[in-house]
Amino acid sequence: MTGTFPSPPDPQGRRRRPRRPVAEHSAGRILVVMLVGLVLAALVNADAMVERAERKPFGPGRDRSLAIWHPVQDVAHVLQLHRLRDLGDRIVGHEDEPRSGGEVAAPEPPVTTTTLPPEVEDLPPELRSPTPDDPLRVYIGGDSIVRDAGESFLRLTADDPLLRTTLHYEIATGLSRPDYYDWPAALVADAEAHDPEVMFVMFGGNDAQGIVAPDGTVHSTVDSPGWKAEYARRVEMVMDSLRADGRLVLWIGMPPVRSPGFQGRVDIMNAIYEAAAEERPWVRFVDLSTVLGDEQGRYVERKDGVDGALRQGDGIHLARPGADYQARHMLAVLREALEELAPAPTSTPTSPPATTSGG
Amino acid sequence: MLFPTVAFAVFFVIAYTVSWLLRPTYRVWLWVMTALSLVFYGWTDARFVWLLLGSIVVNWGFGGAVHRALAADGTPTAASRNLVRAAVVVNLAFLGFFKYYGFFVESFSDALGAIGLDVTPPLLQVALPVGISFFTFHALSYVIDIGRGQLEPMRLDEVALYMSFFPHLVAGPIVRASEFAPEMRRRADPRSIPVGEAFRLIAFGLFKKVVVSSYLASELVDPVFGAPGTHSSAELLTGVYGYAIQIYADFSGYTDIAIGCALLLGIRFPQNFDAPYRSRTLQEFWRRWHMTLSRWLRDYLYIPLGGSRGTVRATYRNLFLTMVIGGLWHGAAITFVVWGALHGGYLAAERWVRERWAAQDRPPVLPPEATALFQWFVTFHVVCLGWVFFRADSVGTALDVLHGIATASGPAPLVTTGILLVIGLALLSQIVPPTAVTRWEQRFESLGLLPQALAVAGALTVIDVLGPEGVAPFIYFQF
Numbered sequence: 001m002t003g004t005f006p007s008p009p010d011p012q013g014r015r016r017r018p019r020r021p022v023a024e025h026s027a028g029r030i031l032v033v034m035l036v037g038l039v040l041a042a043l044v045n046a047d048a049m050v051e052r053a054e055r056k057p058f059g060p061g062r063d064r065s066l067a068i069w070h071p072v073q074d075v076a077h078v079l080q081l082h083r084l085r086d087l088g089d090r091i092v093g094h095e096d097e098p099r100s101g102g103e104v105a106a107p108e109p110p111v112t113t114t115t116l117p118p119e120v121e122d123l124p125p126e127l128r129s130p131t132p133d134d135p136l137r138v139y140i141g142g143d144s145i146v147r148d149a150g151e152s153f154l155r156l157t158a159d160d161p162l163l164r165t166t167l168h169y170e171i172a173t174g175l176s177r178p179d180y181y182d183w184p185a186a187l188v189a190d191a192e193a194h195d196p197e198v199m200f201v202m203f204g205g206n207d208a209q210g211i212v213a214p215d216g217t218v219h220s221t222v223d224s225p226g227w228k229a230e231y232a233r234r235v236e237m238v239m240d241s242l243r244a245d246g247r248l249v250l251w252i253g254m255p256p257v258r259s260p261g262f263q264g265r266v267d268i269m270n271a272i273y274e275a276a277a278e279e280r281p282w283v284r285f286v287d288l289s290t291v292l293g294d295e296q297g298r299y300v301e302r303k304d305g306v307d308g309a310l311r312q313g314d315g316i317h318l319a320r321p322g323a324d325y326q327a328r329h330m331l332a333v334l335r336e337a338l339e340e341l342a343p344a345p346t347s348t349p350t351s352p353p354a355t356t357s358g359g
Numbered sequence: 360m361l362f363p364t365v366a367f368a369v370f371f372v373i374a375y376t377v378s379w380l381l382r383p384t385y386r387v388w389l390w391v392m393t394a395l396s397l398v399f400y401g402w403t404d405a406r407f408v409w410l411l412l413g414s415i416v417v418n419w420g421f422g423g424a425v426h427r428a429l430a431a432d433g434t435p436t437a438a439s440r441n442l443v444r445a446a447v448v449v450n451l452a453f454l455g456f457f458k459y460y461g462f463f464v465e466s467f468s469d470a471l472g473a474i475g476l477d478v479t480p481p482l483l484q485v486a487l488p489v490g491i492s493f494f495t496f497h498a499l500s501y502v503i504d505i506g507r508g509q510l511e512p513m514r515l516d517e518v519a520l521y522m523s524f525f526p527h528l529v530a531g532p533i534v535r536a537s538e539f540a541p542e543m544r545r546r547a548d549p550r551s552i553p554v555g556e557a558f559r560l561i562a563f564g565l566f567k568k569v570v571v572s573s574y575l576a577s578e579l580v581d582p583v584f585g586a587p588g589t590h591s592s593a594e595l596l597t598g599v600y601g602y603a604i605q606i607y608a609d610f611s612g613y614t615d616i617a618i619g620c621a622l623l624l625g626i627r628f629p630q631n632f633d634a635p636y637r638s639r640t641l642q643e644f645w646r647r648w649h650m651t652l653s654r655w656l657r658d659y660l661y662i663p664l665g666g667s668r669g670t671v672r673a674t675y676r677n678l679f680l681t682m683v684i685g686g687l688w689h690g691a692a693i694t695f696v697v698w699g700a701l702h703g704g705y706l707a708a709e710r711w712v713r714e715r716w717a718a719q720d721r722p723p724v725l726p727p728e729a730t731a732l733f734q735w736f737v738t739f740h741v742v743c744l745g746w747v748f749f750r751a752d753s754v755g756t757a758l759d760v761l762h763g764i765a766t767a768s769g770p771a772p773l774v775t776t777g778i779l780l781v782i783g784l785a786l787l788s789q790i791v792p793p794t795a796v797t798r799w800e801q802r803f804e805s806l807g808l809l810p811q812a813l814a815v816a817g818a819l820t821v822i823d824v825l826g827p828e829g830v831a832p833f834i835y836f837q838f
Contacts (some may be wrong), residue, residue: 036816037812088821092825147585155587159588
């Protein structure tokens, strides 16, 4: 009766090898092995643990973690055990990655300074007409939300010879914690490496957390004037750093989210993005509130014309249909910008305008 | 709580100490270990602890009622069968609500839309309780085995620990009550713990999960399956191989850690993986992959469907249906149904070919070694074909991957030496002889206390250095 079904024949679960006489140990001895092993591992890896604790959102959880790991780190440094971990990191090539030392300073503000690009007039940039031989260089960067929309954009435009898109996402990142991931610096590096003509940038999903101003003040709540001012400063600095001749920055706002509390914080961030974009001709704010929300910009699970749920179970991230829908909107915004910002026709056309009719 | 975290390390040391101190007082041990398991389960989201507790009480009640309804000689009666059916319906109703509500509502809405009826039913946001499939499997196994007269009912505190025991709570292995009860009740000897085997399972399980699975996911598999249209044939093919290794490393890594932790607590779980990628037939693959699931499907699905008691055609049908339902169990998506149908169909075809070949009594076409290699190659690629649908977020994406493998030319920057090395070594690990593993364990056991502790610290450091920042949840948590 069961011979056909491909399951293990022994209902007790088959062992891979016969039992052998083993040098088994007592529970007490194993407890000592575990404790000594874990304590040694904690000392050797204390710097990495402190670094991880520092990257947690500001608050009691981070404070507790640091309160635990700082003394361990002190002991490790006295015993010089942290050098073993440093050696391991050097062997695998992690030595250039940030590693905190004995003193933990307040996280630095973004390291990127506002280096003004070549002088350009305060006019919207001109976008050239792409050709298959010289496609438009498009860049999409941001956190996990833009990952889903970015991948959909890549799928959507995979066969379009006029677009060459680069996607760079980093999960659980944003502009609030450059000590965790320095997006301002990464964006400038990406801009230098790929020289994009259109840059889609999207943040905010992880930014509603404590933020450290350059003077070291921690602004914990998003609705505080200090938080808004510091976040706006960072957004404006990133926008300025991406300014270049012939480049349009399309700053995508956060979509509506299910949690009313989080929605309030999203509204604050979107207002900051929009205000900063309005002052900069090379930046346009892409509002998703009615794209992924209802007519009033409220959170919705489904939408007419979209086959499937827009959002994942957390009420924040995009499900595949929602990501595809956002990607189509991004493409529409891009095409609109290409039409609108195309260079004016030259004054001495070599051929008659197409609209000229014979008479 | 995730296994590869500092929080779990601290939790486990506490649970281990408490468990061995209380083991002599059986009933206290049961309650305290259950409480600790509930802490483990509710660590990040306490909402579903109540669901688990409800399932424990309901199934304990069903178990007792079913046993009372059995005939005097322990054989099933109409009443006991009806009670078992009721228990199955109740358990599957909860599982179905949490796991398949959205899938069925959307399918229903789409079906009505296809005939011109525009209906938008309420789509509730139903969060999936972690491990609900696994504790439902445990619950069903308990009640059904009592109904078959194969198991005596257990006390409430025993059922509670059986269903909630933290090493197997969220992702298996699926342990039958008839296996767990004697392990739980025996007077485990604290002077005799197979430390070499336990530490080997935990260390290699962590390595597989934290290093191998995470590396392949972030560097190859996620980008390739995220946007297959932008990758070349070589990247797509390597991405499929990479996913085959990723899901094996992820899931077998988890169950290795679970089995190792249980061993340290004096409980032996059944083996769940046995070098599946060395299989030469798909039937053999299922005897080596997720062994406790295939055993569960056989005992509680394939046999009740009729098994191989009927005609040959009925046997093939039962095999196919079992695998399709097994596929649907993995998730509420058509891709999982396709995966199950592919396995079910190929298993049936494989059996048909084998029987025809044997009936013709032909001499082998190829030398035995070449035959074995050919069979391995075909089986591995059939499994990989199934993984394409298993991993893809839609059938369309899966077809894009397969189409791209056949047609997409271009460079392959994602196919690095490191990626090829990891995939190659992972495949080679499937043929490591058991004697080598035994020797490793014996060597560890022969060490003194301090060298053993140094080995533990060294293993944890190596895993942390090589692993990425942060650890993604185990793939099988979602199932």
